[in-house]
Amino acid sequence: MDAYLLLITLVSIVIVILGVSLFKWHAFISLTVAGLFLAIMSGLSLDKIVAAYETGVGGTLGHLVGILALGTILGKMLSESGAGLQIANFFIKVFGEKKLPWAMFLSGFVIGIPVFFEVGILILLPLVISIQKASKQNILLIALPGIAGLSIVHGLVPPHPGAIAAIGLYGANLGKVLLYSLIIAIPAGILGGPLFAKFINKRVVPVGEPELVRIDDQLDKKSLPSVGISFLSILMPVILMVLGTAAPYLSVPAGFEKFLVFIGSPIIALLISCFFAFYFLGFRQGIDKNTIKKFTEECILPVGSILLIIGAGGGFKQILIESGVAKVIASMSEGMSLSPLVLAFLIAGLIRIATGSATVALTTAAGIVAPIVAQMSGVNLELLVIATGAGSLMFSHVNDAGFWMVKEYLGLSIQETFKTWTVLETILSFTAFIGALILNMFV
Template identity: 40%
Template sequence: MPFISVILGVLLLLVLMMVLKMNAFIALVLSSLAVGLLEGMSPNDVMTSIQNGLGSSAGSLMLVIIFGAAVGKLLTDTGGAQRIALTMVHVFGKKHVQAAAVITAIVVGIAMFFETGVVVLIPLVFSIAMVAEVPILYIGLPVIAALITMHGFVPPHPGPTAVAGILHASVGKTLMLGLPIAIPAIIIAGPLYTRLFKKSFLEVEIPKGLYTEKKFTEAEMPSFFLSILSATLPIIFIFIKTIVEIVWPNSSLRSYTDFIGNAGTALLITFIVSLFTLGLSRGHKIKELMDSFANSVSGIAMILLIIAGGGAFKQVLIDSKIDQYIAHLMEGSAISPLILTWLIAAVLRVSLGSATVAGMTAAGIVAPVAIATGVSPELMTLAAGAGSIGFSHVNDAGFWIIKEYFNMSLIKTFKTWTALTSIISIIGLLGILLFTQIAIVS
């Protein structure tokens, strides 16, 4: 039974890490090997699958994580992040700085993939928390709740847009329905859920190399404009790409906007621009700036390995055809199409780890059901998105990104990240079912 293989693989991973205290990367590779063998794959096929998973996962995110960390380190080393944090605290006040950070994450999350948004916003989370004198996770958890919710619910984000295409849903209508469902989910899973924890629980140590705690003087800090430009330039490039895709899909501009709007390219360009705007133009030497880059890369080396290991685990699950087994089990069910869509996506998410794979696979399975029953394809799109972002655990790259960037234990990551993704998923489903009572989407 594939389910038993997945469960045994996850249990082995937890034992290796929590009981035997094994490095997460080694534990992920060994667990991937075990699941593949349990599913009847030959040893050579399992190793090929692991290698493909390592390469595809690390490869797709390497530029994003490296140059995202480099831009973040430049912002902190030159005082740019401190300038943004001071300005936000001054404008919104310490009492409302969490809300300001969440609004920022919602805007960022519309255009950016979750992992990119985390890399871009993490330095600001650290800086805002330091300036506002609040625990890191008090700001961090609501921010990641906003990012992952937008990842699953709101076009023109690539995930929901792709699912909408499979189900022939209106992107505009999905956006209008998705936002009023997403915002309550963000509030409940972010600021409200965070209040359940004691202040001491929300305190975490910042990983070495990702943040500079130096206090800059007014003269040492760059202007707010230059600081916010470095923080938002990747977002601007990705927004431009998204707008051109929607408004002028056949334009000759696409080759250029697709290039600059690629997350890796956007962060590379931002890093080069920031070298001048935050560094050289303000008297910093090139050696000093390159030392900052080297320190940022050394700080995320293990993060990259662990993300690659998570990709290997996910790839073995896919190559062993577990997704097809699950899809076959779900076909022909008499459950409500919306609940069925959510359930398929959620089961695939738990089994495979990838939100994108879960959402798109679920959409492919239920597409004939949507046509036959006449259920709103927009709500079906949102149901697939809600199911695909919930219940994140050790086979999800996002789980390891959050764990490592916030320097949390496995148990603490389950209590925070896994719990808040589950809350978002369930609140999303309830919101979708509530909308079925409204005539305009029936």
């Protein structure tokens, strides 16, 4: 039965790939058909199939709809006003073209600490495309280091939800996890980011164009917003989210703390940032309200396609969980007597491959491994959190929302996304795991 479940899971993933590439179905259709195939073939009762699919779609899109819409609007304002171009010119002037991948990696790493991966992509994207237009380089050379910075932080570093959940389940020390994760994440991110981008950009040249954020490089230089306003517009959501994250640790009245947490939640931070952009990048630059409305409508339309894909990916993920695939993988791993760090890494990796969600993989694996390590002595719980986080990043493919976001936003084909994003995630995963094993020898 276990082998059968794994086989039909593999077949369902093949259905997604063939549906999109061979039959030219929309990814939403492919993911939905693959999810239904898996649900029926795994023996999930008919009355549970639709409920599982809807739960998965709702759970995935619940916090993403507003974030994606507002992030795209903010990106459009940064693009149309020329703010993205101003920042691009600033970076090119300060770092020079040869060091741009390093600048993008650091930007992604810093922005990624307080924000979710999806929000980080939306903040970085206008910058990536503006720099690409100004420098005329392969977009992968600029985009991949930024994405690597975001991803490694999302997988390993608190306060991201997966890391926080694992810390609670293992009973690890948050301060030590933060310290160790930063020591491990920086070299892993450098290898998966600037160094991998330098290697792959000579071998993969995307045929498509990024469709969701268009940059007008014919803008009159005199009418561009200042560099300061441009930076503040892109960093506004980050600043608000940092304030929200830091609020519980500040000595402020309880009411003010609640207010900071409220404005620091991703959707409120992005809403405030949009109004900031409407005024400083819109009205102050002579753009009238009708034009701003037109920009908003133009950029909202393509988001519908991405939301459908991400939602269907969530439905697929939930069916994978409901059909018992995650449990099968966990029980197989438990049967092998491995070191706790290796066990946590493998279980998280297998669940990540099956469900597509780094957070689900991290929290599920931690839930499985926690009772096992409770019976052992001498286990470094902080490095166990990091090893589990490293496992949760590997082999991103068609059931991962991040896969589709990177594909759609950078204008890549499925094959190009596998060659770039999937390889990048796997480099981050294994490098971070090796880093945890090395650090385990010394601490």
